[in-house]
Amino acid sequence: xxxxxxxxxxxxxxxxxxxxxxxxxxxxxxxxxxxxxxxxxxxxxxxxxxxxxxxxxxxxxxxxxxxxxxxxxxxxxxxxxxxxxxxxxxxxxxxxxxxxxxxxxxxxxxxxxxxxxxxxxxxxxxxxxxxxxxxxxxxxxxxxxxxxxxxxxxxxxxxxxxxxxxxxxxxxxxxxxxxxxxxxxxxxxxxxxxxxxxxxxxxxxxxxxxxxxxxxxxxxxxxxxxxxxxxxxxxxxxxxxxxxxxxxxxxxxxxxxxxxxxxxxxxxxxxxxxxxxxxxxxxxxxxxxxxxxxxxxxxxxxx
Numbered sequence: 001x002x003x004x005x006x007x008x009x010x011x012x013x014x015x016x017x018x019x020x021x022x023x024x025x026x027x028x029x030x031x032x033x034x035x036x037x038x039x040x041x042x043x044x045x046x047x048x049x050x051x052x053x054x055x056x057x058x059x060x061x062x063x064x065x066x067x068x069x070x071x072x073x074x075x076x077x078x079x080x081x082x083x084x085x086x087x088x089x090x091x092x093x094x095x096x097x098x099x100x101x102x103x104x105x106x107x108x109x110x111x112x113x114x115x116x117x118x119x120x121x122x123x124x125x126x127x128x129x130x131x132x133x134x135x136x137x138x139x140x141x142x143x144x145x146x147x148x149x150x151x152x153x154x155x156x157x158x159x160x161x162x163x164x165x166x167x168x169x170x171x172x173x174x175x176x177x178x179x180x181x182x183x184x185x186x187x188x189x190x191x192x193x194x195x196x197x198x199x200x201x202x203x204x205x206x207x208x209x210x211x212x213x214x215x216x217x218x219x220x221x222x223x224x225x226x227x228x229x230x231x232x233x234x235x236x237x238x239x240x241x242x243x244x245x246x247x248x249x250x251x252x253x254x255x256x257x258x259x260x261x262x263x264x265x266x267x268x269x270x271x272x273x274x275x276x277x278x279x280x281x282x283x284x285x286x287x288x289x290x291x292x293x294x295x296x297x298x299x300x301x302x303x
Contacts, residue, residue, distance in 0.1 A: 250283050
């Protein structure tokens with residue numbers, strides 16, 4: 001009998017009890033004396049999501065020792081806190097995430113940014129409790145890379161000349177780095193430093209694939225399931241791989257379509273959004289992106 005590919009629920013069930021404890025710790029670790037900080041933080045955490053980064057921390061810890069680990073649960077909760085800052089919602093002027101109002105839409109941009117800063121600061125405050133310089137080094141270096149990835153994305157916003165290499169550098173920082181921190185942190189906690197490189201490579205590749213497929217879904221997913229409209233990345237002028245590759249392919253096969261898409265990226269004006277989405281689909285770009293997600297798309301390992 002052919003064994004089916006495990007889904008998210010199957011994988012999460014391996015550490016279901018640890019995951020539930022970790023989820024409660026995310027809230028318990030907030031501990032601010034300022035009520036607004038607590039209200040905004042809880043609003044964002046309650047917005048849901050798969051909690052992929054902390055899940056990977058728990059799974060990696062179980063790989064080394066197949067029993068519950070309080071340290072791993074604590075680190076997983078910290079990883080989730082670092083995932084939650086919502087500066088990108090402010091930058092993108094997003095009103096919704098996963099179908100729910102964002103913090104900046106519910107309160108305002110200044111509140112969202114400052115509470116996001118608190119979450120990062122609180123996460124590092126909790127990291128100190130492990131009394132592990134290597135762990136602090138991995139997380140501090142990684143947080144710098146995440147910030148640089150976000151700035152690099154902003155730098156290339158509305159740039160139709162952005163390349164695949166530019167894109168890989170962006171996602172390597174803003175997405176993959178936190179997955180690397182999640183995996184390598186588990187190795188440090190379990191005193192298995194010899195596995196840091198291999199786990200870091202896995203985290204990086206998984207994170208890149210995760211982001212590429214997420215960007216593909218912006219042109220092919222279900223808007224109700226995703227909690228955002230198809231084509232939002234295009235309207236925000238983000239240089240995602242589906243758009244970058246579509247421009248490359250259309251330039252050789254459909255110069256009129258190429259020009260329409262190029263102008264949309266440059267201006268962020270998409271009154272004909274459905275037509276533009278169809279252009280990207282028809283170009284063959286999405287098939288290319290899916291293949292790249294299976295491959296090793298890491299900019300870091302190529303340079």
